[in-house]
Amino acid sequence: MSIEYQEEDVxxxxxVDDNLIDRKLVEKLLKTSSCRVTTAENGMRAMEYLGLKENQQQNSINGNGRKVNMIITDYCMPGMTGYELLQKIKESALLKDVPVVIMSSENIPNRINECLEKGAERFILKPVKLADVKTLRRQLTKC
Structure with missing residues (x-):
């Protein structure tokens, strides 16, 4: 027997990741865990998708903003790092409560602590594994 979910229930x-392979891996793992996934290749595209503009007041969103339940982003990306994206999201009155997970292939304690102090929900080391995604999925269910 299969359970049908309304799109809002998923x-x-x-x-967000500039590396296509990593982005596709995360997308596949999230979909395997019954999540709806939107991908962006960099922080600026993510901000566009969320309706944030770099020069816009941080407490407003333009009409194109879309609702997400979680953002998972690579730390090291050209143009705008995952840390900078995290800062923009946490400065937004409308997005500040959306959990942000940072992922990186580099295990640098200062970087990890900096992200967590700025409001990241978690810091995951790459490659992202199914167990990581299952933990995130359980967390989403609690929200």
């Missing part, structure tokens, strides 16, 4: 995750 958590929507925005996955």
């Amino acid at each position: 958590p929507h995750v925005l996955a």
Whole structure:
């Protein structure tokens, strides 16, 4: 017997990574865990998708903003790092409560602590594994 979910019942995750392979891996793992996934190749595209403009007041969103239940982003990306994206999201009155997960292939304690102090929900080391995604999925269910 299969359970049918309304689209609103399925958590929507925005996955941001400049590396196509990593982005596709995260997307596949999230979909395997019954999440709806939107991907972006960099922080600026993610901000566009969320309706944030770099020069816009941080407490407003333009009409194109979309609702997501979680954002998972790579730390090191050209143009705008995952840390900078995290800062923009946490400065937005409308997005500040959306959990942000940072992922990186580099295990640098200062970087990890900096992200967590700025409001990241978690810091995951790459490659992202199914167990990581299952933990995130359980967390989304609690929200």
